[in-house]
Amino acid sequence: MTPRFKRLGETARATVTIEVDGKPVTALAGDTLMVAILTAGPTLRQSEFGDGNRAGFCLMGACQDCWVWTASGERLRACGTSVSEGMSILTRPPEAPWNLV
Incomplete structure (x- = not known):
């Protein structure tokens, strides 16, 4: 999977591990969620529409x-949301409890 973003600088910052759709993603302290997700893969999310x-x-x-x-x-x-250690992020809306069968 080719990432959409490629980090060119500021590589000396501390690493932060978040979870995106159940998979670990390594980001750097100060990154936004968008930077972390698009540095790890080609898309940010699936449209809910x-x-x-x-x-x-x-x-x-x-x-x-x-x-x-x-x-x-x-x-x-x-x-606009900065990463923080241990965040668990979903790229699709979570299932509503009342919508589960």
Whole structure:
């Protein structure tokens, strides 16, 4: 899988491990979720409206294209949320408890 972003500098920062869709992703302290996810793979998330893969757009929190979710269901803007050790992120909306069969 070819990452969308390639880190060119600032490689001496401390590493942080987060979980994205159940898989470990290594980021650097100070990275946003968007940078961490797109440095690890080609897409940021799946659209909840069925129009395919998304990779963010404006990079400043205005376009609404970078929403990801915590395991507990909280929505976060990946472009403006800094990584922290142990975060567990989903790239698709979590199943609502009332929607499970």
